[in-house]
Amino acid sequence: MTAAHTTTAADHLDTITERWTSLQDRVGDRPTTTWPPAMGITRLMSDEERQEQAAERADTATDAPGPRPTPVDVDVLDVMTTIETGLVTAADWLAERIQRPAFRATTGRGWSDDVHRQVVLLAAKDSADPRRWTFTGQRTAPEAAEWLSLRLGGTPGPFRTLDEGERQAVEEVARMSAELLRRTLGEARRKEAVPHPCPQPCGGQLVVEGGDGAPPVVRCEDCGRTWTDVPSDAA
Template identity: 75%
Template sequence: MTAADDLDTITERWAALQERAGTRPATTWPPVMGITRLMTDEERTAHAAERADTDPDAPGPRPTPVDINVLDVMTTIETGLVTAADWLANRIQRPAFVAPTGRGWSDDVHRAAVLLAAKDAADARRWKYTGSRTAPDAAEWLACRLRDQPGPFRKLDAGERQAVAAVATSCAGLIRKTLGDARQRAYVPHPCPVCDGQLVVEGGDGASPVVLCEDCGRTWTEAPSNAA
């Protein structure tokens, strides 16, 4: 997958990220799974209390139905992409034409020059430093530059391509991780019940999560639900 493809992913999945941010988090990472069987009684009690607090039927005020963690991710991505676009545009974007003034519209050559300058300044392919500056706007613009699409720009040099690619890969990775497209790995703060070794949990990519011991190699998976 190229850096331009990563930028396409951001553009295509931004709406899904916005939707995720506007809802209560449906899952946690690492997943609880059978890890609760490895918890102490105090930790199980605290976990149950947390579940009760988020139950929509429980008494008391409800938490704001917004996922702050996803909002933080969106802010990080948008800041990174817009900053990259500002930086790149300052390097490769040609300034708009400037027409001479004071010659009036009766001069055909002057009139044509003014119109040409206005059209060049309003070229939709230009990166704008004001107005709409969203993550999808920046991602699409950067992808076009990586693909050397025509416009009032010079082509990117190797260093500029590497810099944009680094931002694209990082931001696309954040989106995949947040939306559950990327497999994650985290340490479990409880020892293996068999050998006291280090437990890790892997998942988060849509596949069933797995707990495994790095020392003895034993694994645990979530038991299937018997619910119809």
């Protein structure tokens, strides 16, 4: 395994620890955009599809009549659950394989024996070593990401060195988690098929690309024609 691969995985895990609060903040916001963006694709919709879209907006828009639900982005909650479950599960799996069991000592001999007392204290200290991954209690995505990053980096502790398969497994979880986080925060470019054919004679497959903060683009994969949004206040 090259150093470049390790650095990339560490960067992915750092992204989780550094940007997790951004996801938490996003949960309290009502979604302001949808993916894929409608853009000019609405002109290709049937009358029935346009009516369904209007009915959905009447029911969910913040200015619609009637009581409105508490502003929560359920999609972001789902993403956070997915990321956290993946990272914590990976940490549990890895700890079972590489983490040395805590040293144990019998405590029935009292404290009069200095050697016995030192052994008991050593066992208690080993069990409470903060470098250990714990299998109970609250385990968050940032905590799991940090612990996995330290294991990839070979930081000393009650662990053995990762083998190649373990390293690759952690790197894959780190990559997928960071990719999902960036995509949710609008920092990763996405591509998705559009359920309407190209309006040009080719009738080819349309795809929409965007989601990374740059203006979205609709492109025909057959003829290559592209469409972009034009601001309403454009001259």
